Amino acid sequence: MGVTAPETVRAAVDAAYRDEWGQVVATLIGLTGNWDLAEDCAQEAFAAALAKWTRDGVPSSPGAWLTTAARHRAIDQLRRDTKGAAKVRQLAVLERVPIESTSEEIPDERLRLIFTCCHPALPFQARVALTLRTLAGLSTREIAKAFLTAEPTMAQRLVRAKRKIVEAGIPYRVPPAELLPRRLTAVLAVLYLIFNEGYDEQDGRRALAAEGIHLARTLVRLMPGEPEVRGLLALMLLLEARRASRTVDGVLVTLENQDRSQWDHVLIAEGVATLDEALATRRFGPYQVQAAIAACHTTAPDADATDWPQIAALYAELARLAPSPVVDLNRAVAVAMAEGVSTGLALVDELAESGRLDGYYLLPATRADLLRRDGRLTEAATAYEEALELAPTDAERRYLKARLCSL
Known part of the structure; x- marks a missing residue:
């Protein structure tokens, strides 16, 4: 058998590391009960693959090869370290387990x-x-x-x-x-x-x-039977699809102003399909509702077409399933867009008076944005300044400064 090109082997080992690492470690922990031994032997198996796959070729089942190699190293390590009857019994059990897990x-x-x-x-x-x-x-x-x-x-x-x-x-x-x-x-x-x-x-x-x-x-x-797991994956995919348009030159770009041509529509399609599979079970949970909100945003052809009444209703359901002042703040924004700024502002002011979001920069930032939309620019400027003092990242601070200057 000829030597496999090093770059081919490196790519195969890198892919196997990403896809198989957790599987190899989990199998060894299950067999030995020793977390450190499992990680060390898995690491050695991946290192050995670089040399052996170059000489023998990439195996048809990299995961099985790596699991077997790691297990052999665990056996060798236990044999060297055997002290007392307990270790001897552990080694005997490990050696009797079939080499390739099903x-x-x-x-x-x-x-x-x-x-x-x-x-x-x-x-x-x-x-x-x-x-x-x-x-x-x-x-x-x-x-x-x-x-x-x-x-x-x-x-x-x-x-x-x-x-x-x-x-x-x-x-x-x-x-x-x-x-x-x-x-x-x-x-x-x-x-x-x-x-x-x-x-x-x-x-x-x-x-x-x-x-x-x-x-x-x-x-x-x-x-596969847990809809909330699919709901979380759908939420991640729909958020990740918008990543490229979230900042421009280090400045945060709000959803309504993002360039939707930069969105990853393949990820959006996968996210929506994954969400549909979860919702089909009729066992709704918070991650499914959050994914549904993200889908309302990412499937709208432009900001003006966003279904704000639906988003407000979804936030109300999320508040029922997973009560949180942050959810209430987001619902207030959706209500403002669906029913009018004054209605949303009243909800934001209630939150501010409750003190549940003290120190959270998005509370004054949200209030500032709604005041700006309502034409109350002096009050908006004060709220933007408060948000600026609390903003945790440079991108958010640059955005708030730009908003403040625009007033």
């Missing part, structure tokens, strides 16, 4: 890994870090950089999370039926946070959005 076993292992990483007993940031490390294969340095955290700090966070899984006896399993809805909500929250952290292109975190979508696609394949 296609049914692999998704089940990965599901166990997802639910373990996102267990409610772990701090939320630890869930996010552990998911990115074990399922997406990001290095500790990459995760630390993405979340603007020192690498040693992130490393300690990962160590503590793995230690807690062992010490607290967190089970490596898919939760039983009675616990599944609450636990699935925790999983979806982690994936959506990962996506959102990358949706803002500031600080070079864009890759996180891609990882969020990748993990959501994986979860859809593993849990």
